Amino acid sequence: MSNIIMAVACHPDDIEFGMAGTLLRFQEKGWEVHYMNIANGSLGTEKYDHDTIVRMRREEAMNACATAGFHYHESICEDLEVFYNPDLFGKVLSEIRDVKPSVILTHGPYDYMEDHVNAGRLAVSAAFCRGMGNAKTSRPSQKFDDPITVYHSMPHSLSDSLRRPVIPGIFVNIGPAMETKKKMLACHKSQQSWLDVSQGNNQYIQDLIDRGVYFGKMSRRYEFSEGWIRHNPLGFCPLDSNPMMDVLGPSGDAFINEEFEKTTRLD
Numbered sequence: 001m002s003n004i005i006m007a008v009a010c011h012p013d014d015i016e017f018g019m020a021g022t023l024l025r026f027q028e029k030g031w032e033v034h035y036m037n038i039a040n041g042s043l044g045t046e047k048y049d050h051d052t053i054v055r056m057r058r059e060e061a062m063n064a065c066a067t068a069g070f071h072y073h074e075s076i077c078e079d080l081e082v083f084y085n086p087d088l089f090g091k092v093l094s095e096i097r098d099v100k101p102s103v104i105l106t107h108g109p110y111d112y113m114e115d116h117v118n119a120g121r122l123a124v125s126a127a128f129c130r131g132m133g134n135a136k137t138s139r140p141s142q143k144f145d146d147p148i149t150v151y152h153s154m155p156h157s158l159s160d161s162l163r164r165p166v167i168p169g170i171f172v173n174i175g176p177a178m179e180t181k182k183k184m185l186a187c188h189k190s191q192q193s194w195l196d197v198s199q200g201n202n203q204y205i206q207d208l209i210d211r212g213v214y215f216g217k218m219s220r221r222y223e224f225s226e227g228w229i230r231h232n233p234l235g236f237c238p239l240d241s242n243p244m245m246d247v248l249g250p251s252g253d254a255f256i257n258e259e260f261e262k263t264t265r266l267d
């Protein structure tokens with residue numbers, strides 16, 4: 001098993017809000033971290049033209065990635081054009097085959113936003129097809145059969161598209177990563193100024209803190225937390241594979257939410 005973890009999120013700043021704390025905790029344990037936003041952030045402005053905002057958001061994401069010492073991967077499409085299609089599938093598959101992660105973090109099928117759901121579907125299917133020689137990639141790439149465990153992040157809305165709260169299956173302690181997580185988000189300056197004007201001073205960073213506190217309170221154990229739901233392992237990894245617990249559990253930095261686990265049992 002490689003000590004490589006890859007976040008495949010949708011828009012620039014989605015990793016910072018929902019995944020960066022956990023990525024940083026893995027990094028602390030010696031893991032190599034890869035960072036990919038599928039969409040380029042083209043619609044995240046009321047101020048700049050298309051090419052300007054795309055350039056700005058690429059630079060911001062690269063800065064955030066460099067702040068954390070993660071490996072950057074280019075975006076592959078426009079905002080609101082994240083569709084589950086062969087072109088994007090081939091591109092995501094090529095990236096995953098190049099990186100060969102043993103853990104993938106991505107959005108969940110329950111997410112409130114269609115772009116996020118589609119980004120998650122692309123990541124999941126690409127991981128599933130990592131070893132299928134006839135799967136179409138965007139460039140020549142080497143298939144591999146090693147296990148991948150997929151985890152889904154909590155939605156930005158904290159609830160699913162039908163308004164129901166999403167409850168994590170695993171809580172991760174992100175307290176020690178909060179300062180870097182905030183610094184990463186602060187790199188997304190175009191979003192900060194846009195949202196601060198419309199929603200009040202420093203709302204952007206405060207929102208990130210509030211989310212950490214929300215899941216921290218829900219965990220009843222940590223001050224700041226990120227939540228995760230482990231994907232069905234069939235076709236991806238052994239049934240009991242749970243590297244998030246293997247890596248972060250022994251130091252008390254992650255635990256399984258038994259309330260959630262109860263809902264997954266067939267018997």
Ligand SMILES: [Zn+2]
Nearest residue numbers: 010011014116
């Ligand atoms: Zn997003």
